[in-house]
Amino acid sequence: MTRRTVRFARAVVVSILVIATASAGAAAPPPDPARQAEYWLDDYGIRTAWQTTRGAGTTIAVIDTGIGRGPAEFEGAVSAGADFSGAGSADGRTPVGGDDGNHGSWVASLAASRGTGPDTGMIGVAPEANLLSLSIGFGGVSDIPFATQVADAMVWAVDHGADVINLSFTTNLLEWDPSWDEAFTYAYENDVVVVVAAGNRGTGTDRVGAPATIPGVLTVGGVDRRGVASQEASTQGITIGISAPSEELLGVSADGRVVVWDGTSGAAPIVAGVAALVRSAHPALDANNVINRIIQTARPVPGVTARPDPLYGYGLLDAAAAVSASVPAVSANPMGDLAEWIRIYRRAEQEPAPAPTSTPVALPELPAADSPSGPPPPFLPSIDTLVYGTVPLSGVTVVAILVALGVTAAVRRIRSARASR
Template sequence: MRATLVALLAMGALAATPGAAMAVDETPSPEPTSTPTPDPVRTSEYWLEELGVVDAWETTRGEGVTIAVIDSGIAADIEELEGAVAGGADFSGVGSDDGRTPLGADAHTRSHGTWVASLAAARGTGEDTGMIGVAPEAKLLSLSIGFGSVSEVPFSEQVADAIIWSVDHGADVINLSFTTNQTAWDESWDRAFQYAFDHDAVVVVAAGNRDGGTTMIGAPATIPEVLVVGGVDQDGKASRGASTQGGTIAVSAPSEALLGIGPAGDVDSWRGTSGSAPIVAGIAALVRAAHPDLDADNVINRIVSTARHAPEQQGERDPIYGFGIIDAEAAVTERVPLVAESPVTDVTLEEWVRINRGGDDPGEVETGPTPTPEPVNLPALPPLDPPAEAANPYLPSPESLREVTLPLMAVTAAGILVLLGVVAVSRRFRSNHDSHGSSS
């Protein structure tokens, strides 16, 4: 597909070049115009114009904002990403320390992280040439994790550690272009995601793809307070194959006919909400750069409240499109009222954990040495009872005589006295009866 795309782009550029049929014509060649030939890669990024990204660039290009890409790693020595990656780390145990070695059992997975990064913040190869990201002046953090059997470290542990590392190293936006295909998530994610929210990071998550086997939205797209992105085609209609639909979707972005820079520096064609998410992450970076005083909830609020209704959207929030298709210019420039809580969920992660885990809160992330507890003085315990002396089990003990034998003897004696009284009365009655009978 990549070779086909490059061939088609090259053919289009050739067809647009004037003068090829004039080689044998004696008519003087026309003076060259000052209009440069459009770059085929740049013109293929249709989302830049359609989503208002180019117009938003008149205000900001994302300078001063850092986007963490937690994925298969961002390849080094990519011209379009030169100077974009500010740092990184590996959490798989099999990658390079800086997160710049692409990981994966196949070419698609190895390319994935670099594709994502280029959509978010590629620099291009010139002013109007080469692939450019939505926030071309934002910085990137490359956090490499291993998908599937690539790493022996549990996947949930890799993600949790990568999120915490990202926050500790200045991530303003965190992009997660993967799904677990299950609604539940490991408890370690409770603490990691809460740590990101507590430190004011915007977490952008892909909804997943039906063609990839995701028939329903799964974690991390089910975690409260994240910004979940669904996919649409070039006409703004739901992408049934390259997107999953569900109630947690907040906004929609293109997921068809996307471009990305591969690890070898080639321009690749791909599809899926893995590409929709970094487009939105780039817009979040533009909003944060234009409005540095806004917290994460209000950054998200600008994105969702300025989204355009999709052609087939039903209601204010649709389980297919969310609040609508993102509009970068509106998110950056429109006047939007402030909010006091997350606009994409009715329950915070902290509340969810308390209700579903049975705990008070998600727990705190320890980032420093554990403090030594001070000793507590407890009162002395009372002395133990002395051991009982051994005794013959067949002989009565003082306790059994007092509590059993004596009460039983008293009850027996009283019964005997009552019985004797009854017998005496009976004999007297019989004697009186016999004497009356003899005198008549």
């Protein structure tokens, strides 16, 4: 996996939110424009889910470019953090990267920002959940291999109490570094829900790539305000599990500015926030059943019959149903088994050699050979051929050789004597 292949699953910021001013002589202050712009709170059942829980007691790890320190919306939200890029600060709160530095703050604000008051400022899906800020770097921002940064951040998040891990990036590659096998397995073994963005066509992602292809993650596709698969701010693939808004989203930048942006990078933390709501409302549920509740309570997409569908997964997110509906329990992760994938494709485990199931069989000795019953073949040697043929011939041959050697020596002596005269 090269650093050039890594892409954020997002589009560029399209506008800055304009804060409206109150009309002169109004009896009451107008509704806060930021809060009004969060259409997903009502359209996807999040406000209804808040009647049951707002995510208290849960922790969402955001592995991204870092969550800014300054914005009021993050006051009291970030409980801990760390940097894995070598380019940020130890607490993970310094934005890493130039243009991408605000990305981590935008993602975190959708998951669990606090707003600036009871009815003002941008509020996240799980506004009482805690956040972990784990900063990583992309491209030339960090000298540390990207796969190593992600693997180390995953382990740190698990060890520091993450209930949900959000990954809003894609590598555009179906395969992933083997180090991720261990890191994602560690998360699953410690009962952590891993939510991943599917990626965007607008940034060159034609099909889902790792980590969205890793078995067991909840991959999030994106839809527009009508609930239709986004042409620019989403992609497709058989690993998509759920769809959520990915257009006209809000995000709080590291410097406190509120912006409008697109991308499954924003759809993923909306789902991560709902996962936190489910875990808060049902603390006894394991990660497999949290994921199962989210996909099984999804709203059907009109005209789409396949479940899962390569564009929509199991359907459109429904936070209220995920929190409150009755859903049968499952014993396995509905999004796949990474351990089995590793066993088959990494050949991490070999099938044991079959043990013998039979005992040796004793065979009787072979019978003695029959004695010859007729004259031997004429071409085999006999005592007569040895006495009258082979032995005399050998003697004559030896005598002839000796005579030839003697004659040769005599001739050489005569020639040597003549030459000396």
